[in-house]
Amino acid sequence: xxxxxxxxxxxxxxxxxxxxxxxxxxxxxxxxxxxxxxxxxxxxxxxxxxxxxxxxxxxxxxxxxxxxxxxxxxxxxxxxxxxxxxxxxxxxxxxxxxxxxxxxxxxxxxxxxxxxxxxxxxxxxxxxxxxxxxxxxxxxxxxxxxxxxxxxxxxxxxxxxxxxxxxxxxxxxxxxxxxxxxxxxxxxxxxxxxxxxxxxxxxxxxxxxxxxxxxxxxxxxxxxxxxxxxxxxxxxxxxxxxxxxxxxxxxxxxxxxxxxxxxxxxxxxxxxxxxxxxxxxxxxxxxxxxxxxxxxx
Amino acid sequence: xxxxxxxxxxxxxxxxxxxxxxxxxxxxxxxxxxxxxxxxxxxxxxxxxxxxxxxxxxxxxxxxxxxxxxxxxxxxxxxxxxxxxxxxxxxxxxxxxxxxxxxxxxxxxxxxxxxxxxxxxxxxxxxxxxxxxxxxxxxxxxxxxxxxxxxxxxxxxxxxxxxxxxxxxxxxxxxxxxxxxxxxxxxxxxxxxxxxxxxxxxxxxxxxxxxxxxxxxxxxxxxxxxxxxxxxxxxxxxxxxxxxxxxxxxxxxxxxxxxxxxxxxxxxxxxxxxxxxxxxxxxxxxxxxx
Numbered sequence: 001x002x003x004x005x006x007x008x009x010x011x012x013x014x015x016x017x018x019x020x021x022x023x024x025x026x027x028x029x030x031x032x033x034x035x036x037x038x039x040x041x042x043x044x045x046x047x048x049x050x051x052x053x054x055x056x057x058x059x060x061x062x063x064x065x066x067x068x069x070x071x072x073x074x075x076x077x078x079x080x081x082x083x084x085x086x087x088x089x090x091x092x093x094x095x096x097x098x099x100x101x102x103x104x105x106x107x108x109x110x111x112x113x114x115x116x117x118x119x120x121x122x123x124x125x126x127x128x129x130x131x132x133x134x135x136x137x138x139x140x141x142x143x144x145x146x147x148x149x150x151x152x153x154x155x156x157x158x159x160x161x162x163x164x165x166x167x168x169x170x171x172x173x174x175x176x177x178x179x180x181x182x183x184x185x186x187x188x189x190x191x192x193x194x195x196x197x198x199x200x201x202x203x204x205x206x207x208x209x210x211x212x213x214x215x216x217x218x219x220x221x222x223x224x225x226x227x228x229x230x231x232x233x234x235x236x237x238x239x240x241x242x243x244x245x246x247x248x249x250x251x252x253x254x255x256x257x258x259x260x261x262x263x264x265x266x267x268x269x270x271x272x273x274x275x276x277x278x279x280x281x282x283x284x285x286x287x288x289x290x291x292x293x294x295x296x297x
Numbered sequence: 298x299x300x301x302x303x304x305x306x307x308x309x310x311x312x313x314x315x316x317x318x319x320x321x322x323x324x325x326x327x328x329x330x331x332x333x334x335x336x337x338x339x340x341x342x343x344x345x346x347x348x349x350x351x352x353x354x355x356x357x358x359x360x361x362x363x364x365x366x367x368x369x370x371x372x373x374x375x376x377x378x379x380x381x382x383x384x385x386x387x388x389x390x391x392x393x394x395x396x397x398x399x400x401x402x403x404x405x406x407x408x409x410x411x412x413x414x415x416x417x418x419x420x421x422x423x424x425x426x427x428x429x430x431x432x433x434x435x436x437x438x439x440x441x442x443x444x445x446x447x448x449x450x451x452x453x454x455x456x457x458x459x460x461x462x463x464x465x466x467x468x469x470x471x472x473x474x475x476x477x478x479x480x481x482x483x484x485x486x487x488x489x490x491x492x493x494x495x496x497x498x499x500x501x502x503x504x505x506x507x508x509x510x511x512x513x514x515x516x517x518x519x520x521x522x523x524x525x526x527x528x529x530x531x532x533x534x535x536x537x538x539x540x541x542x543x544x545x546x547x548x549x550x551x552x553x554x555x556x557x558x559x560x561x562x563x564x565x566x567x568x569x570x571x572x573x574x575x576x577x578x579x580x581x582x583x584x585x586x587x
Binding site for chain 2: 035041042053107118135143145147167200227229230234264267287
């Protein structure tokens with residue numbers, strides 16, 4: 001009798017299983033709607049005319065598709081007293097993000113290489129100090145940074161913003177590369193040293209060729225962070241050097257004239273496109289960066 | 298000479314970063330801390346004068362709102378994002394054929410700027426033409442959803458938008474955690490006829506404790522740093538009903554010209570981060586050294 005009770009109990013009939021399965025898909029579908037709804041509303045609103053927005057509702061498709069709002073958002077919308085759209089600010093963001101990403105990734109790679117492979121007294125302390133720097137609320141450095149940029153003659157300039165992003169990105173880039181290089185056996189470095197290869201030679205011909213995945217992760221992480229930054233952008237820029245996030249916020253909150261929701265939405269999509277594009281193309285690496293940034297080691 | 302150089306090269310490579318971090322992170326924290334104990338207003342002054350700024354801070358009703366908002370917002374945001382993230386992860390863990398696509402949809406808000414998220418939700422939640430007007434248009438004439446302009450409720454709109462943005466990320470963390478639980482134990486439990494929900498509550502979820510901790514750290518960090526979202530969604534309003542410490546600090550520093558208040562509020566934010574992150578980092582680094 002005992003071996004009868006050992007057989008796994010039947011978990012409901014076939015019917016119950018099918019119902020359960022459909023319930024599962026239903027719930028997944030409801031959440032899909034929840035996450036997609038704002039994007040859907042943004043896109044449809046951006047293609048509507050203001051008249052249609054006032055008379056229609058949030059989720060209806062545009063009766064007449066018009067690109068007017070997109071044109072206005074790109075080259076005419078007012079960010080305060082200037083009315084040039086988001087275009088100049090979009091290019092500001094590009095000019096800030098590209099050098100800042102490249103420089104912080106390169107320095108992070110070298111730092112990570114030293115901390116992981118050339119251990120010396122104090123290397124761990126250095127790493128701990130860097131790591132903690134990732135977590136500080138940036139408000140605590142805003143005031144002295146504003147003064148420092150002024151002293152260096154970089155207040156309100158694009159090089160100033162690049163500088164700020166490089167400095168406060170170093171913690172994460174060092175962390176990414178350190179955690180990647182620490183898994184490479186140190187015998188490799190030792191053998192290369194015996195063969196007479198120097199510090200940079202080993203980095204250049206052994207480590208760099210192995211680093212493609214972590215370079216992609218770091219570049220994506222840094223690009224997303226810097227492109228989406230608002231705090232540094234709004235604190236350390238002036239009219240003309242603002243990044244696109246600051247311009248978007250100014251367009252949405254500019255109090256002059258009629259509230260043009262369609263223009264707001266088009267501008268928001270323009271500001272979001274580069275990071276969305278990166279996410280769609282390289283989502284795997286994006287997720288890896290997110291989890292590496294949170295679950296250390 | 299070259300030998301010395303070769304030997305110390307690794308240290309020389311680290312030196313610039315080390316100096317930069319010492320000055321721009323630790324030196325700057327020190328500067329802010331120092332200034333928070335002075336009577337600085339529009340310009341920094343360096344004569345120490347005790348806790349006067351902190352007294353002013355905690356006497357200020359606006360700071361009071363900002364600080365308690367941090368706990369209301371932080372608590373709801375963290376708890377709901379964790380629960381939602383866990384539910385999504387478990388739902389997706391049931392051999393869903395289109396899992397990859399669904400995961401992509403749940404996670405994409407994380408790629409957006411908080412300013413974009415705030416702009417979108419500001420439009421959806423505006424009572425005049427947004428969700429409220431839409432539902433009324435469907436025939437529910439009495440439907441009201443005016444949280445965005447209601448000082449008592451506006452902070453909850455920040456919670457909604459923040460959850461929309463970050464819960465997919467929690468899902469990704471938990472999903473990775475679910476997959477890392479030893480499959481042999483799960484199979485053994487299923488052979489023993491233990492119902493699926495018991496497998497989750499008794500085996501899988503307890504095994505994921507470290508992931509809960511990571512998610513908590515990341516979310517609380519996001520909550521304390523929340524600045525852009527409030528600026529874009531409510532601008533801190535109505536009045537200052539949705540102020541958070543981050544927006545309070547910014548207002549004091551750049552619109553009110555009150556450096557003393559800005560510095561002391563920044564130090565309080567720092568202290569909150571400290572109490573959460575330092576024990577975590579300490580334990581992480583200690584286990585690393587073995």
